[in-house]
Amino acid sequence: MPGTPVPEVTPAPAGPRPAPPQLFDAVEAARSAAVDEAADELGAVGAAAAVGTHLGTDVEDDGAVTHSFVADIPGYRGWRWAVTIASAGEGESVTVSETVLLPGDTALVAPDWVPWDQRIRPDDLKPGDLLPVSPDDPRLVPGYLDSGDPAVDDLAREAGLGRERVLSPLGRSDAAERWTDGEHGPSADLARSAPASCGTCGFLVPLAGALHGSFGACANASSPADGQVVAVGFGCGAHSSVAETSGAPVYVSALVYDDGVDLEPVGPGS
Structure with missing residues (x-):
């Protein structure tokens, strides 16, 4: 029809040409x-x-x-x-x-390169070894400096301050995640079978500072976690609420005395 616009047709994109x-x-x-x-x-x-x-x-x-x-x-x-x-x-x-x-998939190749500052493992440090900490370590931030006022400084030290560097929020978060996922965290096999958690145990010594409500040190010499940092959700069979039970662990029946003598008369010729 005269005057009717013709729709514009966009050509389809050409596919990749085959290699020669x-x-x-x-x-x-x-x-x-x-x-x-x-x-x-x-x-x-x-x-x-x-x-x-x-x-x-x-x-x-x-x-x-x-x-x-x-x-x-x-x-x-x-x-x-x-x-x-x-x-x-x-x-x-x-x-x-x-x-x-x-x-290829079965080729023997060198392992991925690991930066030198990430190669030291905790068990690599031996007596006398020194492990320098980078000045810009993101796990640390500048700490509290003495003010010169003895009352203020004593209170600051009581709160755990007075150090040149302290944990940064990132450092605390990393530590909390590592401890929670570790062998003394709430998902450990020992914790899942425990009668109660460390958060209610009298042997727990809570940590100071921002991690106070989440972690503590175990002070029970009978526990496998003694002297270690534990999550409050961790637990073991040495919980302070476990009470001693009285009585023999195996049922013992009543004693029967059979040392008496019964006499029965016997007739002649028997």
């Missing part, structure tokens, strides 16, 4: 590149044997393909040669972009 076929056919060109790379370390004789079976190809984009070969090198079990080759289009020449050794 010569990239998939260039297996020997890729193998040759891997051999050249291996020759730098193994020499010409050993390099040819170091590049094994062709494992397949991976398409990088519409102009590049990576060929993979087994790496037959002593000590490199599970590794593969990855040779990326490229071409500007069908009928164009093939060039080598990159040749590398890559580990």
Whole structure:
């Protein structure tokens, strides 16, 4: 109908173009590149044997393909040669972009790198060892400094202040999470079978400060947690409410005396 606007049609996005076929056919060109790379370390004789079976190809984009070969090198079990080759289009020449050794799922590789300041474990510290603390450790913040007023300073020390550095909120949170999830936390096997929790035990010495309501030190010499920080939700069989029971632990029947003598008359000839 005259005057009726024609709706604009947006063409569908074109899908990725397939890589040129010569990239998939260039297996020997890729193998040759891997051999050249291996020759730098193994020499010409050993390099040819170091590049094994062709494992397949991976398409990088519409102009590049990576060929993979087994790496037959002593000590490199599970590794593969990855040779990326490229071409500007069908009928164009093939060039080598990159040749590398890559580990597979079964390859022996070095463990992930751990920063030096994170490698020390608690049980690594021996008598005489020193473990410096970083000045910007996020677990610590500047503490209270003496004011010069004895009354104020005495009260501050009673509250646990007077130190150059104290725990930051992050430091307290980290410690609380670590202790809660540890062997003296509420989810420990010992706690789940306990008659009551440490929060109601007379042997609990509460911690001072912000963690006062959540943790304390066990002062029961009979408990496996004696001298350790425990969560108030932890517990064990040595709770102060456990009372002694009287009586024999095994039922004992009444005593029967059989040392009496009964006489029965016997007739003649019996």
